[in-house]
Amino acid sequence: MRRFFVLLALIAICGLGVFWFVTRPQTLPNDALAGLTPDVSRGESVFWSAGCASCHAAPDATGEAKLILSGGQSFPSDFGTFIAPNISSDPTEGIGGWSALELANAMTKGVSPDGQHFYPVFPYTSYNKANLQDVVDLHAFMATLPASNAPSQPQDVGFPFNIRRLLGGWKWLFMSDRWVVQSVPSPVEERGRYLVEALGHCGECHTPRNVLGAMERDRWLAGGPIPGGKGSFPNLTPGALTWSQEDLAYYFETGFTPDFDSAGGHMALVIENLAKATPEDRAAIAAYLQIVPSVK
């Protein structure tokens, strides 16, 4: 009988050990950014391609105010309401004190400088495919943006989702650094894939999610309901989206649909970013959307 309890205790310890191992926050090697030198102007284009301001600017900020990344916009979901934190250059309330490596760990590993998992509302499941050179450039550009001393608001998330350690298991189950579209016919589609799957994190809204809130990669960009709201994100695959590449590129530039209606909601914010991209990048995204697997 005593042996039985010893065995049970051993199994429990092993289980805890596995849990602890699987859910541990993993980071990049310390020399991951060695040899990379920052380029501020490239960083600005990364900044708009990655859409940082769309979520981290203050609610309703427009124009120059979009560069003050004080946070405060809220994002309702099935798991609670997430509130975008201050990522301005302020060293205490913002992320001005972060090294480039700390930013790279946040964006590609979903881990904060104090070793905690971020919630995947921060799209690190997309940013994990970003080039580290882009992260280094972005870090340099963000340091030039204004500081805000507005404190970040706590996340409004209930049990058990408030146990951040569990996110390690979520990442183990769902976080993939593989491209969804494996083969690309030319460098144009390859660039488009990088912008859509990595920096632009289009799939975060346009791909349906499973019960645990992970993107269903086999229904990539097939659209889905808007969490906590009415309506749905449209299906962008060739099974539903029949706009020509020229129409898509023009939509990204001006917000005009082929019927000359205009983009609304969060997509209008995305258009503001895309309008700042190069015509080549807009065309690349349009070209990539033609080769996404069709979902009806």
Add this chain to the structure above:
Amino acid sequence: MKRIGLFLTLTASLIAGSAFADEAAEGAIKARQAMMQLFAFNLGVLGEMAKTAVPYDAEIASAHAGNLLVLSKMSQNGLWPQGSDIGSYPDSAALPDIWSKYPDVLEKDKVLDAAAEAMNAAAGTDLASLQGAMKAIGGACGDCHKVYRQKK
């Protein structure tokens, strides 16, 4: 008996009154959606040129830019009755914030006016000017739609 008659009259007039109000709101929703359609139609002519899907024609472009300018200056009086929003009317895409943040709506409307003025000046000049002016109009449309419209 007299009281009952008065009561019935009052009730009937209330019902008739609210039905009348609904009709007015529905009419206004139709009218403002028609206005948006006219914006889209005229923008379409200019936009097809901007996309170089059809050849640039200075005269036609000027005519449609002129239409846009007229549309942007059209009086909006009566078009947006209080309560004619998405919550009460299935045909409406207007969010209630339009009424609670009205000064901001007026600000955004001024941006559209300026963009329409700029288009009116640019459309007849050359294709590059027209293409440039489209971007500002698209921005003005989107600025309002991102916060005040919810499509189905």
